[in-house]
Amino acid sequence: MSENVVLRAEGLSLSFPGVLAFTGISFALHRREVLAIVGPSGCGKSSLFNVIAGLQAPSEGRVEVLGQPVAGATGHVGYMLQKDLLLPWRSVLDNVLLGLEIRGVKRAEAEARARGLIEAYGLKGFENARPGTLSGGMRQRVAFMRTLAPDPEVVLLDEPFSALDFQTKLLLQREVQSIIRERAKSAILVTHDIGEAIVMADRVLVLSRRPGTIKSTHVIALPDAVRDPVEARRTPEFQAHFDAIWSDLDQPIEAAPR
Numbered sequence: 001m002s003e004n005v006v007l008r009a010e011g012l013s014l015s016f017p018g019v020l021a022f023t024g025i026s027f028a029l030h031r032r033e034v035l036a037i038v039g040p041s042g043c044g045k046s047s048l049f050n051v052i053a054g055l056q057a058p059s060e061g062r063v064e065v066l067g068q069p070v071a072g073a074t075g076h077v078g079y080m081l082q083k084d085l086l087l088p089w090r091s092v093l094d095n096v097l098l099g100l101e102i103r104g105v106k107r108a109e110a111e112a113r114a115r116g117l118i119e120a121y122g123l124k125g126f127e128n129a130r131p132g133t134l135s136g137g138m139r140q141r142v143a144f145m146r147t148l149a150p151d152p153e154v155v156l157l158d159e160p161f162s163a164l165d166f167q168t169k170l171l172l173q174r175e176v177q178s179i180i181r182e183r184a185k186s187a188i189l190v191t192h193d194i195g196e197a198i199v200m201a202d203r204v205l206v207l208s209r210r211p212g213t214i215k216s217t218h219v220i221a222l223p224d225a226v227r228d229p230v231e232a233r234r235t236p237e238f239q240a241h242f243d244a245i246w247s248d249l250d251q252p253i254e255a256a257p258r
């Protein structure tokens with residue numbers, strides 16, 4: 001495995017009884033890269049995410065993270081879902097601590113790490129709040145902190161912002177992207193939203209309609225100075241990527257306002 005590859009998917013297929021969800025999916029995720037996967041509804045994005053996360057065994061093929069099979073929770077992968085799935089009876093701090101507890105990290109060390117994240121990323125003062133008292137954007141931020149706390153090599157994001165209002169979504173896109181870069185992580189983002197894929201990712205894979213296969217790959221080149229998701233949408237480069245990806249999609253999918 002090349003030095004620079006953190007995750008490799010080889011020949012992935014997944015069948016459910018009577019349904020071939022996706023087939024022949026191969027790609028490599030490089031260190032410090034954000035890779036987005038877009039595709040029409042029902043093409044198998046969420047199922048592919050589950051396979052990449054090691055939550056579901058593929059019918060064919062394999063996924064390796066740092067050269068090891070992903071199945072069996074290696075600890076190198078952290079994932080975050082559309083629904084935050086925070087435990088409502090636990091405080092913000094205790095939710096962020098969850099992954100560390102499961103891994104058996106000592107309480108003092110785990111708490112220092114969790115408090116550091118909470119402070120660094122705008123949740124200071126909310127350590128003892130229950131998730132039910134927070135806005136949707138704050139809950140997703142807590143879910144992201146929880147994903148980052150065990151310091152995974154690869155972060156998997158499945159439609160992480162789709163339940164949020166447009167403004168909160170843009171803010172979190174910017175925030176999550178800069179945190180991933182700052183902490184030198186790699187990420188795979190599964191999304192319906194072409195604009196989100198373009199502003200957050202270095203590369204976008206377009207899946208065909210079911211059974212999902214990789215139809216095309218787009219290397220995203222936006223001017224460095226406008227990595228900001230709002231500014232980026234105003235550039236001709238964004239527009240060109242949007243049009244190219246849109247024309248590769250087999251059927252219309254939800255497009256966020258530009």
Ligand SMILES: Nc1ncnc2c1ncn2[C@@H]1O[C@H](COP(=O)(O)OP(=O)(O)OP(=O)(O)O)[C@@H](O)[C@H]1O
Binds near residue numbers: 019021041044210
């Ligand atoms: N557990 C399951 N059992 C049987 N069929 C399933 C199961 N999970 C998914 N499928 C089928 O596999 C196909 C792909 O589903 P999946 O949810 O992965 O697509 P998707 O691209 O994420 O869809 P959407 O964009 O609408 O969220 C669909 O036809 C779905 O009905």
